[in-house]
Amino acid sequence: MTAAPAQAGRARFDIGAIVLAHRAELEAEHVLTGRQKRVLTDLERCRTAALGGHLDVCSCGYEQPAYNSCRNRHCPKCQALAAEVWIDKRSERLLDVGHFHVVFTLPSELRALARHAPEVVYEALFEAVKNTLLELGHERFDAMLGATLVLHTWTRELRFHPHVHAIVTAGGLMRDGQRFHHSPRYLFPVKEVMGPVFRGKVLHALSRAHAKGAFASFDPFQDPAAFGRLVAKLAKLSWNVYAKAPFKKSQHVLAYLGRYTHRVGIANSRLLDVTDKHVVFRTKGDGTATVTPVEFLHRFVQHVLPHGFHKIRHIGLYASPPRLALARERLGMPAPTPRSRRSWEERLRALTGRDVRQCPRCGGTLVRQALPPLARSPP
Helix, strand or coil, X not given: CCCCCCCCCCCCCCHHHHHHHHXXXXXXXXXXXXXXXXXXXXXXXXXXXXXXXEEEECCCCCEEEEECCCCCCCCCCCHHHHHHHHHHHHHCCCCCCCEEEEEEECCHHHHHHHHHCHHHHHHXXXXXHXXXXXXXXXXXXXXXXXXXXXXXXXXXXXXXXXXXXXXXXXXXXXXXXXXXXXXXXXXXXXXXXXXXHHHHHHHHHHHHHHHCCCCCCCHHHHCCCHHHHHHHHHHCCCCCEEEEEEECCHHXXXXXXXXXXXXXXXXXXXXXXXXXXXXXXXXXXXXXXXXXXXXXXXXXXXXXXXXXXXXXXXXXXXXXXXXXXXHHHHCCCCCCCCCCCCCHHHHHXXXXXXXXXXXXXXXXXXXXXXXXXXXCCCC
């Protein structure tokens, strides 16, 4: 497989093209869920005639078809604009205080269980992160924190590695609502407090799920004592919790959040070389990884989320409009004013500098026309 000539401003290689060329091999070697198959279908059809579109026409004679996006949240081509829309909405709610970046990671011993029952394990992970942060905020500050949580399941090599990024307010609204307690330099002790509390809450959530039969079809647990042994082993480990110094300005928080909220396992821009035999992609820094196309797709589909699962969640102040409004008042922040909504064309221009309404040949205004019927593939 060779790459088609890249359009200006676009990545040279496309994951959708890899899917189109090697999906049959992937499905011959691995059993995929219906959800994973749907994602692959959307990626190979994204911005092709299969999804329809329109024709951009200029009076100078320029014509160019523009095909619709699949809008699947796992598609690397569809997330940049979605992230911009999300950031615009969140900017109206963000508190003007410092924010810590905390990462909570599941230990490797739970990855097999997470692959088998992703929704149950991911819910346990979210619940544990939420309760860890809110309970420590109440105990240490007598205050309610605010946080945005984002689930990621990958490493830079596309390995399976479930973890939650938490962007947490540096302080919180006192429970009596009289003032905002600031904690600009320090949140909670990581190894001594957050790690053990997080560990206990994950194991408690998983134990409840196990008692309800959520893992009954997981082969390693056919031995009735296996789950207990796993919990006992995990209870002795030091769980990985990582905290970064806080961002001082809210606009920095938004810019940082935009890198995490709508990120997928890998972007087209990280693909360095694609042939019928290998896929080379950038990892961390100057590092690269080389795998077969089938292995690349197999790693990619590991990160398809269950249908309807929310990977972005808000807790504490950011989940309570009345408490958030009171926190804004105590911080002396004005009431939020709705921002004017920009069109997708305006957002794309701000992101890429490319005006899709302007003719690239003469600079004139493009007119949209319906595509001829033969230009569309059957649905």
